[in-house]
Amino acid sequence: MTLAKKILVPFGILIAIWGTLSLYLLFQFADRQRELSRYTDTFLEIHDVNHELANRGRHLETDLLSYALTGDAHMLPSIRSAEAAERVLLEQLSTLTLAGRGKELTEEYIRSRDKVRDMRVQAVEAIRLGDKAAAGFTLDKWMILTRASQAKSEDVNKYHSILLGQHVENGQRLMQRAMEVSTFFAALCILLLLIFSFYLRSSLIRPLAELTRQVRKVTEGDLHIFPAGSLGTDEIGQLTSSFTEMTAKLRHTYRSLEEKAERSAGELAVSQEQFTRAFRDSSLGMCLLTPEGALLEVNAALARMMGYAERDAAQVRPLDIIHAEDQPFIQEQKRAMISGLHDAIQVEVRLLHKRGYAFWALANASLVRDTQGVPLYFIVQVQDIHRRKVEEMAQSEFVALASHQLRTPLTSVRWTLGRALRTLRGKVDDGDMRLLEEARRATVNLAGIIDAMLTISQIEAGKVTVRMEDVCVRDLIQALREEFSGPCKEKRLGVRVDIPPTLTLCTDRRLLRECVSNLFSNAIKYTPPGGSISFEAGEKGSDVRITVSDTGLGIPMHQQERVFSKFFRGDNVVMHEPNGTGLGLYLVATVVRLLRGKATFRSREGEGTVFSILLPKEWRDH
Amino acid sequence: MPFGTWCLELGTFPCVVLLSLPLSSTLFFFLHMRRPPVAIIGLGAVVALAGMVAIGFFTPTRGSRTLTLAYPSLISSALIYVAEDRGFFTQEGMEVVLQPHSVGRDAVRSLVEGKADAAVAYETPLLRQACDGKDLVALAQLHTSERNTGLILRGTGADIVSLKGKAVGVPRGTNAEFVLQQLLRFHGLTFRDIIVKDIPLPASLEAWEKGEVQALALWNPILSDAAQAAREQTQTVFSDVYTESSVLMVRSEDSARRRGALERLLHAFKRAERFMGEHPEEGRAIVQRNLKIPPEQLAIFWPHFDFHVTLSNVLMSILENEAAWFRDQGECPFPVQTEMLIDPQLLRSMDPLAVTLESKL
Numbered sequence: 013m014t015l016a017k018k019i020l021v022p023f024g025i026l027i028a029i030w031g032t033l034s035l036y037l038l039f040q041f042a043d044r045q046r047e048l049s050r051y052t053d054t055f056l057e058i059h060d061v062n063h064e065l066a067n068r069g070r071h072l073e074t075d076l077l078s079y080a081l082t083g084d085a086h087m088l089p090s091i092r093s094a095e096a097a098e099r100v101l102l103e104q105l106s107t108l109t110l111a112g113r114g115k116e117l118t119e120e121y122i123r124s125r126d127k128v129r130d131m132r133v134q135a136v137e138a139i140r141l142g143d144k145a146a147a148g149f150t151l152d153k154w155m156i157l158t159r160a161s162q163a164k165s166e167d168v169n170k171y172h173s174i175l176l177g178q179h180v181e182n183g184q185r186l187m188q189r190a191m192e193v194s195t196f197f198a199a200l201c202i203l204l205l206l207i208f209s210f211y212l213r214s215s216l217i218r219p220l221a222e223l224t225r226q227v228r229k230v231t232e233g234d235l236h237i238f239p240a241g242s243l244g245t246d247e248i249g250q251l252t253s254s255f256t257e258m259t260a261k262l263r264h265t266y267r268s269l270e271e272k273a274e275r276s277a278g279e280l281a282v283s284q285e286q287f288t289r290a291f292r293d294s295s296l297g298m299c300l301l302t303p304e305g306a307l308l309e310v311n312a313a314l315a316r317m318m319g320y321a322e323r324d325a326a327q328v329r330p331l332d333i334i335h336a337e338d339q340p341f342i343q344e345q346k347r348a349m350i351s352g353l354h355d356a357i358q359v360e361v362r363l364l365h366k367r368g369y370a371f372w373a374l375a376n377a378s379l380v381r382d383t384q385g386v387p388l389y390f391i392v393q394v395q396d397i398h399r400r401k402v403e404e405m406a407q408s409e410f411v412a413l414a415s416h417q418l419r420t421p422l423t424s425v426r427w428t429l430g431r432a433l434r435t436l437r438g439k440v441d442d443g444d445m446r447l448l449e450e451a452r453r454a455t456v457n458l459a460g461i462i463d464a465m466l467t468i469s470q471i472e473a474g475k476v477t478v479r480m481e482d483v484c485v486r487d488l489i490q491a492l493r494e495e496f497s498g499p500c501k502e503k504r505l506g507v508r509v510d511i512p513p514t515l516t517l518c519t520d521r522r523l524l525r526e527c528v529s530n531l532f533s534n535a536i537k538y539t540p541p542g543g544s545i546s547f548e549a550g551e552k553g554s555d556v557r558i559t560v561s562d563t564g565l566g567i568p569m570h571q572q573e574r575v576f577s578k579f580f581r582g583d584n585v586v587m588h589e590p591n592g593t594g595l596g597l598y599l600v601a602t603v604v605r606l607l608r609g610k611a612t613f614r615s616r617e618g619e620g621t622v623f624s625i626l627l628p629k630e631w632r633d634h
Numbered sequence: 635m636p637f638g639t640w641c642l643e644l645g646t647f648p649c650v651v652l653l654s655l656p657l658s659s660t661l662f663f664f665l666h667m668r669r670p671p672v673a674i675i676g677l678g679a680v681v682a683l684a685g686m687v688a689i690g691f692f693t694p695t696r697g698s699r700t701l702t703l704a705y706p707s708l709i710s711s712a713l714i715y716v717a718e719d720r721g722f723f724t725q726e727g728m729e730v731v732l733q734p735h736s737v738g739r740d741a742v743r744s745l746v747e748g749k750a751d752a753a754v755a756y757e758t759p760l761l762r763q764a765c766d767g768k769d770l771v772a773l774a775q776l777h778t779s780e781r782n783t784g785l786i787l788r789g790t791g792a793d794i795v796s797l798k799g800k801a802v803g804v805p806r807g808t809n810a811e812f813v814l815q816q817l818l819r820f821h822g823l824t825f826r827d828i829i830v831k832d833i834p835l836p837a838s839l840e841a842w843e844k845g846e847v848q849a850l851a852l853w854n855p856i857l858s859d860a861a862q863a864a865r866e867q868t869q870t871v872f873s874d875v876y877t878e879s880s881v882l883m884v885r886s887e888d889s890a891r892r893r894g895a896l897e898r899l900l901h902a903f904k905r906a907e908r909f910m911g912e913h914p915e916e917g918r919a920i921v922q923r924n925l926k927i928p929p930e931q932l933a934i935f936w937p938h939f940d941f942h943v944t945l946s947n948v949l950m951s952i953l954e955n956e957a958a959w960f961r962d963q964g965e966c967p968f969p970v971q972t973e974m975l976i977d978p979q980l981l982r983s984m985d986p987l988a989v990t991l992e993s994k995l
Binding site: 113116117127131145149152153156157159160162163164166167168170171174175177178 | 820875877946947948951986987990991
């Protein structure tokens, strides 16, 4: 039985009995009151009628005796009138609703009055006829009957008076009984409630107290508790059972956790030792930094790289060994990591040697947080890449110089071949024309490669200046669409642009156009005739995302990791388009990086590719 | 007040509720407490309580009493026959020895002589014994009738006046004598104008049949028998101004001394009265069996009887009339205080509605 039933059922029974009893007494009392009221009315009416009849009787008696003595006929109308009034009163009496003995007595009384009247009529007649003997007898009988009738009248009055008294008394007695019953019932309720309270104490309070004691024990850390006595099936019993079960599981879990903690402590010690050894003995420079930027620890390799003794290196302020031009960028990257934008970063940075010269280093930093996500420290690996960096810069400079130098003659060759094609058309045979055409196409392709290489080398050499302006993305892409409308029409490609006209971002128009142009060009090249190309763009947080989708050949899964590498071309497109440079997507990635954005893609071979460029909407100087 | 009586007054329903409360609560705890011994003890206590209540309810609180009741073997004694037949005396814890007499006068005499503890008779013997200085009191009327005691005359159209100088039979000292006196009075005659023959009741019919009397003043069924036995036409007249009452009377000192027994006796009569009201045909059959009257004959008289245990002003009125007559006849040497002949207290304490008598004391 549930706790609610245990509490509600006894109270419900008590209330139901109390209610029924109260209603019963109420109805009884109302009945008695109605009965009393009815009898009061009846009694008063009987009393009044009898009183009036008695008065009339006395008058009649006087009149009749006077008539008998005087024989004066003038008295007869008065006697007749009194008799008529008496008849009315008797009829009134006979119409009263009476029952039982009261009715019988009243009927007897009415009959006796009839006898009196008959005898009076006889007496009057005898007097009128002058028969004195008959008059004497009838008057004698009339007197006796009148007394008997009076006696019956008194019986009727008395009977109803007693009845009325009994009803009043019954009402009072009922009230008294109601009080007695109420008192008795109240005492009974108190007794039952006492029993019920004992019952509650044994079935509710005691188990609750025991449960509280056990909970206190658990709070104090003692998980070794067991149920006291048998458990009931009510909520308390279920709660106690669940609590006992819970503490048993808690005990088991606690034991498991202790074991795991012991294991983890051992593993942590080993791991700590391994880390310390790796940190100390690593050939790479390593250090630990606080989130505020203070050095915690520096290994020997980094100290050597910076020209410090190991013990002095820990005293150096990190910002003092970073080139002034790179410090804002490093600070921003640190803030980005702390804010959770990146978990780890890889940057090329110029460090200052103790002797004062700067050198290029590749720094990998990761932020270690506690279980609540609070930053604890940075682990930084530093690698000296000065020689490679210098070589790359020299190489880029060479490429830029070579490209620049090659462009002039190449332009001349392209122009010459173009002119030759126009002037020699029809003068040489078709085979020669095809050779000239092939030479012009190769020249154009070479010029593209050189342009791309020049652009890339200029970017890598840091010689490209970013010119920021507000660019309407839709206008830029619509212009490209116009530009590439010829090839699209030739290959029956459907081009869809779904870009809000108000979408703008602050970036370098020329470089953005280079990126999108490369992606559009690739899409046209590698989408079979009848396919479709879609441009979409929209805001994403503080960035703008531009996507170029096609239904082209797609990129094989195994080559997707090298998509943004130099000279990458998919295996499936080489046969289809042999004249690609393999520099387009590398250029896109390089330019997007320069514009502080990110280029991504997703592709499925045979179905198409979606390239996305994510660029900051607003340009902020570092 | 015993719980049973209390229950009767309050009604069955509250009693059932009150009794069911401890029973249901005990049952409840028996079902739900995990301590059967406690519940069993509680249940036992309730059963014991119920037993005590039942004993208090069913056991009569009044002890048994023996009482000899003298009465006339007449229709007017119907309540006695019914009470005896239905066992109401026994149920009231009474052992009533019934002592039948031919007339109430003899029953009263038996009471006066101490051969009976109570007697039932018409009012006339009571008054006559009072005139003789016997201290009797009436406790209740057991019946009233206006057309039971009368006068049967020989011949059709016979007038009471014609009885002048003729023999009229009547058992002296009974109400029939008073009825005869009234009938004569209203026709201008007195006992001195006729020859009054005091005939014992058993001999009355024989005297009638032999023509020893011209008229006979008696009550039914003898009046009816006389009418049937007569060879000539007869007529029966009743007094217009007389109502007979059979009265339960006891010796004055016993009304208080034997109050308990008399109360039980009256209770038995009240139960007989209720039975007569509820089963009139059965009541009449009991009377018919006891008096051995043919049913069709009894059916003629029966409607003229009113069987109620009462004390009314009508009785007082008749007693006063008869007392006046006795005084006029010189049969009562001192004025009788009729109020002293009636003790209404006992009946009033049992059934206030039955006593409509206005005390004039």
